[in-house]
Amino acid sequence: MSLRIGIDIGSTTVKVVVLDEQNKLLFRSYERHYSKTRERACETLHSIQEMLQGKQVKLVITGSAGLGVANASGIDFVQEVYATAAAVNTYIPDTDAVIELGGEDAKIIFFGGALEERMNGSCAGGTGAFIDQMATLMNVTVNELDELSLKHEKIYPIASRCGVFAKSDIQPILNQGGRKEDVAASIFQAVVDQTVAGLTQGRELKGKIVFLGGPLHFLMGLRQRFVETLKLDEEHAIFPEDGDCFAAMGAALCATDYEPVLFEDALKKLEESVDTTTLVDTMPPLFQDVTEYGAFCARHNANRPPEVDIKTYEGPAWLGIDAGSTTTKLALITEDGGLLYTYYQSNQGNPVSVVLPQLKQIYQLCGDRIEIKGAAVTGYGEDLIKNAFSCDLGLVETVAHYKAAAHFNPDVDFIIDIGGQDMKCFKIRNGAVDSIMLNEACSSGCGSFIETFAKALGYSIADFAKLGLFAQHPVNLGSRCTVFMNSSVKQAQKDGASVEDISAGLSISIVKNAIYKVIRAASADDLGKHIVVQGGTFHNDAVLRAFEQELGRDVTRPTISGIMGAFGAALAARDLHLEKSGILNAKALEKFTHVAKPATCGLCTNHCSLTINTFDGGRRFVSGNRCSRPLGEEPSHLPDLMRYKYGKLRALHGKGQGDGSRGKIGIPFGLNMYENLPFWFEMFTRLNFEVVLSPESSRKLYLKGQRTIPSDTVCYPAKLLHGHVEALVEAGVDAIFYPCMPYNFNEGVSDNNYNCPVVAYYPELLAANVPNLKKVRYLNPYFGLHRPKDFERKASEWFFNEFQVPKRETVAAAKAAYAAYDAYKEDLRATGRAYIEQARAEDRPILVVAGRPYHMDPEINHGINDLITSFGFILVTEDAVAYLEDKAPRHVLNQWTYHARMYNAARYVCTQKDMELIQLVSFGCGIDAITGDEMRSILEQGGKLYTQLKIDDISNLGAVKIRIRSLIAAIEARKAQ
Structure with a gap:
């Protein structure tokens, strides 16, 4: 029998193993390939040439990047799930499930009966690449991240669906002083949550579980989080000694069925395939020659502030600090905006420790000649830095960036700022920030996107960017997620594209993502005539050139584009006209702790x-x-209709007309029950049922049902329902009632009155995916409340068949239920009117928060309503004003009750001087892609600002705060005009 070689070429590593006749491991190798897959495999085989020279071998390739290599070289290929299953069946035969994490792949394989595999699709959240990204963000190696995690004291909730989501959770924790140990463990917990929630898709993980792949082989902290979360003991959590090479071992085992070849012949096939190239989709070059590039540089370098020598200057100065998500920037300026001192560095997760030595340095350079007359701070770490060093002003970053942009181009009407992981675009209208667009679901248009590829290919970001300037055939990589882009880059490399072509292609790709995904522009005119670009990413001339080419117009890039936030903050400090700054002086800094x-x-x-x-x-x-509250102050008690509605609905629990003699009916408190609960509550209690509501939503309740969620992309409000029904089963109710409702109430202002598909049919999904519902009587009939007579007829039949309730009794209860619903709606409208009157009497601004009924749930909105009222707004919801407008034609098919209400609320707000509107949107809501555009056009045509807040299971409100504060700044700027 021949020796068998298994080669597993994954997304980031190449694993090679050699097995003997008894399936014993003779050789194993695990190496990163930096996109040079075939070369790496050849190098490893060369290293064992002595062992295998002249021998007959059986060779098989597997892995996510292995198929292309196998096809090019003519070597046999086996799909990686079969390879893994072969290894598990051979070495650990009584396995129930395998969890395997790779560089960009995550999969769960269920054994027992038919082999079933679940794999990540469009996102690499919860994989090795995600962990690499998080380690880079925290400025530690992956091994250091692992060591830190083992010393944690608490776990923060961190999203893992995407690196961007995770960064937006992690960065504020770090910026606000959270311990790195706790964040490291929380990152690993996020990977566990992503794997369990995203891949089990409703199937329970139990029995003996084998953990495979590099991350689970090398990272003890990750192992610990899996074991604790899945509550496994040593017998049921198996970490094989060669778990990082298991798929390669499986490939070698599968090789048994193939024909042997001479080792030298196999190696030659692989080597010859290294040079095979095919045609690549290419684009025109960024620059034709050095002359064209020289003219481009000269034009942009003209936008520079005067430089002043801090060693000789005497007089007043103003300091701006931008504590950004990944970097800290400082700018010290003179009255005319001359630069005395600048600083730009990674904040290494702790901006305080970066700002402190910089302030000391500035004081040392200033001596007695220069007096700091004002200091302002902006960015994610604004509150922390302002409090730490007693700065005079904190300002929202949109305003800081606008101040800086207007300094260089007073006519600026559009600003785009691309940072490491954030992209901010704002339109300027009448001298104020008018609308804001932030990247929220993806960082593929940001600087870290290029940085990731630069590192993977072994370059610094600056060198990598320069490579693309004169590439003759930039590769067309499209505008896609970073993970997908990885595969595009690998494919381009396999097809023979040079690193130069890939670098230029990535720069063009960033720009396309920014323009078409974040800004969603139809043409260059959608952006504006006077565009200022800023942020560290635009220091990259290739990105800037691609941006101008895509738009077909010249833009302004100040030479200080990377520190525009700090420069704008310094200008704002100057405009305070203070006699003396309150910032800590040099003496106070000596004692600073x-x-x-x-x-x-x-x-x-x-x-x-x-x-x-x-x-x-x-x-x-x-x-x-x-x-x-944590500051010892009572929260704002300004009127808040979201809070009022929630309190009113929760207060129904345990009340009601009847005596409970017909049993306990459990109603899950989620989705459309926030709309229809008064109706069903009245109906059941009139019929002498005791109504038991599921508990208030919480992260804990979500985790209770997490393993039964079949879709990772459905909205968070729907995911929560799994926990709600599990809690009702535990509460011991006689039956759970959760009807399917394709139609909502007909309010006469839309083309139809549908519920969205998730709201309408989620009861059926729960029936199919929550095993515990088999332990209880689960009732999910189809009902429509939009036609009362039809409902009375259908309900009287259904209640008679299910509970033997006399039909006359059901009809009377239905009439009472409609009356209770009408009374609830009228109460909301009356309360809304009272809140609006109070706002006007006290001269307070009114904010209409337009969303779905379930957005009032504190676990879903994460306290956005508290944040809004803390800024002095009186909050009413869309249903308190929508009824004041009649039906009007829309650009889109207006067939959803909830959306029709939002459109009418937006139309009404346009008629009221003291009202603004914010739209709440849940991630994963497909319909809202249409609704958002329509809401924007209604408000902008009515001269109002459009602000959209996206909410998910992430509880960090950093982006929300920016939007609300920018809205306030814009309102104030309008008043001042």
Whole structure:
């Protein structure tokens, strides 16, 4: 029998194993390939040439990047799931399930009966690449991240669906002083949650589970999180000694069935395939020659502030600090905007430790000649830095960037700022920030996108960017997610594209993502005539050139594009016209100390993860809170219709007309029940049922049902329902009632009155995916409430068949239920009117929050309503004003009750001077892609600002705060005109 070789070419690594006749491992190798897959495999085989020279071998390739290599070389290929299954069946035969994490792939294989495999599709959240990305963000190696995680004290909720989501959760924790140990463990917990929620898709993980792949082989902290989350003991959690090479071992086992070949022949086939190239889809070059590039540089380098020598200058100065998501920037300026001092560095997860030495340095350079007359701070770490160093002003970053842009181009009407992982675009109208677009679901148009590829190919980002400037055939990589782009880049390399062509292609790709995905522009005119670009990514001349080419017009890039936030903050500090700044002086900095401790607030259901920062002299700053309770202050008690509605519905629990003699009916408190609960509650209690509501939503409740969620992309409000029905089963109710409702109430203002498909049919999905519902009587009939007579007829039949309720009794209960629903709606409208009257009497701005009924759930909105009222707004919801407008034609088919209400609310807001509107959108809601565009056009045509807040299971409100504060700044700027 021949020796068998298995080669597993994954997305980031190449694994090679050699097995003997008894399936014993003679050789194993695990190496990163940096996209040079065939070369790496050849090098490894060369290293074992002595062992195999002149021998007959059986060779098989597997892995996500292996098929192309196998086809090009004519070597046999086996699909990786079969390879893994072969290894598991051979070495650990009584396995129930395998969890395998690779560089960009994550999969769960269920054994027992038919082999069933679940694999990540469009996203690499929860894989090795995700962990690499998070380690880079925290400025540690992956091994250091692992060591840190083993010393954790608490776990923060961190999203893992995408690196961007995770960064937007992690960055504020770090910026506000959270411990790196806790964040490291939380990253691994996020990987576990992503694997369990995203891949089990409703099937339970139990029995003996084998953990495979590089991340699970090397990272002890990741192992610990899996074992604890899945509650496994040593017998049921198996980590094989060669778990990182298991698929390669499986490939070698599968090789048994193939013909042997001479080792030298196999190696030659592989080597010859290295040079095979095919045609690549290419685009025109960025620059034809050096002359064209020279003219381009000269034009952009003209936009520079005067430089002043800090060693000789005498007089006043103003300081701006931008504590961004990944970098900290400082700018010290003179009155005319001359630059005395600048600084731009990674904040390494702790902006305080970066700003402190910089301030000391600035004071040393200033001596007695220069007096700092004002200091302002902006960015994610604004509150922390402002409190730490007693800065005079904190300002929202959109305003800081606008101030800086207007300094270079007073006519600016569009600003685009691309940073490491954030993209911010704002339109300027009448001297104020008018509308804001932020990337929220994807970072494929950001700087870290290029950085990831630069590192993977072994270049610094600066060198990598320069490579593309004169590439003659930039590769057309499209505008896709980073993970997909990885495969496009690998394919381009396999097809013979040079690194130069790929670099240029990536720069063009970033621009396309920005323009068509984030801004969603139809043409260059949608952006504006006077565009200012800024952010570290636009330092990259290839990206800037691609941007101008795509738009077909010249833009302004100041030479200080990377520090525009800090420069704008310094200009804002100057405009305060203070006699003296309150910033800590050089003497105070000598005594400066900072200690950060994590804590969880238990004062309400939000359970905010707090960071308590203590500074010298007993000064304290609490961050991570969504209201003022942890600070010892009572939260704002300004009128808030979201809170009012939620309280009114929860108060129904345990009340009702009847005596409960017909049994306990459980109703899950989620989705359309926020709309229809008054109806069903009245109906059942009139019929002498006791109604039991599921508990209030919480992260804990979500985790209770997480394993039964079959779709990772459905909206968070729907995912929560799994926990709600599990809780009702545990509560011991006689039956759970959750009807399918394709139609909602007909309010006469739309083309039809549908519920969205998720709301309409989710009861059926729960029936199919929550095994515990088999333990209880689960009732999910089809009902429509839009035609009362039809409902009375159908309900009287159904209640008679299910509970033997006399038909006359059901009809009377239905009439009472309609009356109760009408009374509830009228109460909301009357309360809304009272809130609006109070706002006008007290001269307060009114904010209409337009969303779905279930957006009032504190676990879904994460306390956005508290945040809004903390800024002095009186909050009403769309249903309190929508009825004041009649039906009007829309550009889109207006067939959803909830959306028709939002359109009418937006139309009404346009008629009221003291009202603004914010639209709440759930991630994963397909219909809202249409609704958002329609809401924007209604508001903008009516001269109002459009603000959209996207909410998911992520509880960090950083982006939300930016939008609300920008809205306030725009309202104030309009008033001042």
